[in-house]
Amino acid sequence: MKGLLPVFKRELSGYFTTPVALVFIVIFLFLAGVFTFNLGAYFERGQADMVVFFNFHPWLYLFLIPAVSMRLWAEERKSGTIELLLTLPISLSAAVVGKFLAAWAFAGIALALTFPLWITTNYLGSPDNGVILAGYLGSLLMAGAFLAIGSCISASTKSQVIAFIISVVICVLFMLAGIREVQGFLADWLPVQAVQVLGGFSFLTRFEAISRGVLDARDVLFFASIIGVFVAATGVVVNMKKAV
Amino acid sequence: MISIRKISKRYGTGSGILAVDNVSLEVGPGEVLGFLGPNGAGKSTTMKMVTGFLTPTSGTAVVCGRDVVEDPVGVKAAIGYLPEGAPNYPDMTVRSFLDFVAQVRGFSGTEKHRRIDTVVDRVQLRGVLRQPIETLSKGFKRRVGLAQSMLHDPPVLILDEPTDGLDPNQKHEVRNVIRALATSADHQNSGRAVVLSTHILEEVEAVCSRAIIIAKGKLLVDGTPAELRAMSKYHNAVTLTVVPPTGAGGEPLSVAKELGDIKWVASIEDKGVVHVPVSPAGPGGPRQTLTLVPKGGRPLLGDVTSLCKSKGWAIETIAVEGGRLDDVFRTLTTKDAGKDAAKDSNTNKVAEPVGGAA
Incomplete structure (x- = not known):
């Protein structure tokens, strides 16, 4: 994977040379705060844990992660820099993985900046920090899965707006596949087994366990596979669409 | 140094558009080859295939002994490429952009700094190193693109419309850089091969030692600018x-x-x-x-x-008159390009000037 590191560094610093990083991080922290303290009633619950904080992450990511991923490839294709990037002596996979990892690291930085809440929780009580760590890891994994999907969609269009909207829609589908209403709706159309399989793709269901601190290997494997499959698909789509 | 072998590109599936049709040619060290042709003739597509950006539908290109289909990364390492319109990352400063390219090309430490310094002096970017690329004029942006393409002192340079959209002074500057590049030997002292595409005919006269005309994906003629001009009906008029x-x-x-x-x-x-x-x-x-x-x-x-x-x-x-290149260009590219062209498309030299052309 020669060239992965420079691509990663360029992409990551790209977030910080533009207002993208600032706007994203401020909005992310603000919304995370609103969800935790207002909607989640963090103080009123009187429990020293971060369950309410993690509970809202899927909804936060639903709109914020596609905003990060939309530019990954759409911008390169629109400005023609994709031709520059892909005629440098690096493999396609180094470019695809490098860019994905940069976006993921960026999401990780935003997530890490929520540490004051962790400090607060530890100040107010004595939470199980293992559970909190599991929550952070799970949240990071889910962010990666959303990013991988967004990266693939971004590769398929030159328009960042289209990339954003389609990514949100697909992420909604992945999130909600498991909830009862959607399952009931699908049951009218599909055989029971298919409904169950689709339900298994639900981010929401899988993340629920993680946010309670249950880091099941199957859930980790699920998110890792989503990342793997969609990053690989990104490579295929970039290769297919680069000429157009 | 560059050997294009029966390369073709068809866009779309089935009977899509045949953008490049069975083109073969060789470019040796020290040569500056001008790619002439109307817009949509297949110039850029050919370059994109040689540089490994697009995969040929059939045929291949061998650059410095490496096959672009089998070893695209190896070919990319040997080539300096300026894509059409000199795309670059507008948010980056000139310095960080060149730094990125140098790192991707495997340079680090003092060697990286030496190379960036050399190339910055060569295309005169010293004054704008700290500026974001988006704040630069078109001429400077093009120079950044050129700097990026020659950072690794490549034996083969491929420049897609290097002077397009520049004012006459900037064109003159860019041509001087290209000329200097072609004549200065690379690190192996064996001379460089430069391929540039253009639809400005005077550019061919100004910088190229050889020119080819391509239209509708077919190679029509291949010769020195003087030979091309001799094909004009105005030759010796x-x-x-x-x-x-x-x-x-x-x-x-x-x-x-x-x-x-x-x-x-x-x-x-x-x-x-x-x-x-x-x-x-x-x-x-x-x-x-x-x-x-x-x-x-x-x-x-x-x-x-x-x-x-x-x-x-x-x-x-x-x-x-020595002949008019624009006349040759028009005659060759506007008549039914298929007819006489098909015969010539695989020959590498102009056999004899086709007097009256029309």
């Missing part, structure tokens, strides 16, 4: 201004008929008789300007001057 004889009533009589009777004159372009007012530059009176186009590019000068002398027509100006 004579343009002269004479003082025409006057008739009984003092009216000027056209000399076109007599000149047209010279043995090898194919046609005459007569700009007519004009009356020049008396001026410090010379006496006034009627003047006739004509261009005599020869048959098969034969020289006419001797016959024309001796005819004028024998008739007593005073020649005011006379000039022999």
Whole structure:
């Protein structure tokens, strides 16, 4: 994977040379705060844990992660820099993985900046920090899965707006596949087994366990596979669409 | 150094658009090859295949002994490429952009700094190193693109429309850089191969040692700029201004008929008789300007001057043309490109100038 590191560094610093990083991080922290303290009633619950904080992450990511991923490839294709990037002596996979990892690291930085809440929780009580760590890891994994999907969609269009909207829609589908209403709706159309399989793709269901601190290997494997499959698909789509 | 072997590209599936049709050519060290052709002729597509950006539908290109289909990364390492429009990352500063390219190309530490310094001096970017690329003028952006392409001192440079959209001064600068690049030997002292595409004909004359014309995906001709010009119907044409004889009533009589009777004159372009007012530059009176186009590019000068002398027509100006590249370009690229072209598409040299072309 020669060239992965420079691509990663360029992409990551790209977030910080533009207002993208600032706007994203401020909005992310603000919304995370609103969800935790207002909607989640963090103080009123009187429990020293971060369950309410993690509970809202899927909804936060639903709109914020596609905003990060939309530019990954759409911008390169629109400005023609994709031709520059892909005629440098690096493999396609180094470019695809490098860019994905940069976006993921960026999401990780935003997530890490929520540490004051962790400090607060530890100040107010004595939470199980293992559970909190599991929550952070799970949240990071889910962010990666959303990013991988967004990266693939971004590769398929030159328009960042289209990339954003389609990514949100697909992420909604992945999130909600498991909830009862959607399952009931699908049951009218599909055989029971298919409904169950689709339900298994639900981010929401899988993340629920993680946010309670249950880091099941199957859930980790699920998110890792989503990342793997969609990053690989990104490579295929970039290769297919680069000429157009 | 570059060997393009029967390369073709078809966009879309099935019977999609055939953008490049079975093109073969060789470029050796020290050569500057001009890729000429109208827009959509397949110039850029050919370059994109040679640089490994697009995969050929059939055929391949070998650059410095590496096959672009089998070893695209190896080929990319040997090539410096300026894509059309010189795309770059607008948010980055010139310095960080060049730093990124240097890192991707595997340079680090002092070697990286040395290379960036060398290339920055070469294309004169010193003053704008800390500026974001988006704040630069078009000419500077193009220089950033050039700097990026030659950072690793590549044996092969491929430049897609390097001067497109620049003002005449900037064009001149960029051409100087390209010329300097071609003549300066690379690190192995064996000379560089430069391929550039353009639709500016004067550029070919200014920088290229060889030119090819491509239209509708087919290679039409391949030769030196002089050879190309010799294909023009204006090759060896004579343009002269004479003082025409006057008739009984003092009216000027056209000399076109007599000149047209010279043995090898194919046609005459007569700009007519004009009356020049008396001026410090010379006496006034009627003047006739004509261009005599020869048959098969034969020289006419001797016959024309001796005819004028024998008739007593005073020649005011006379000039022999080398041929007009734009005329060759138009003739070749607007006629049914399929006909004569198909025969030539695999030959590498112009066999003989095709006199009248049309």
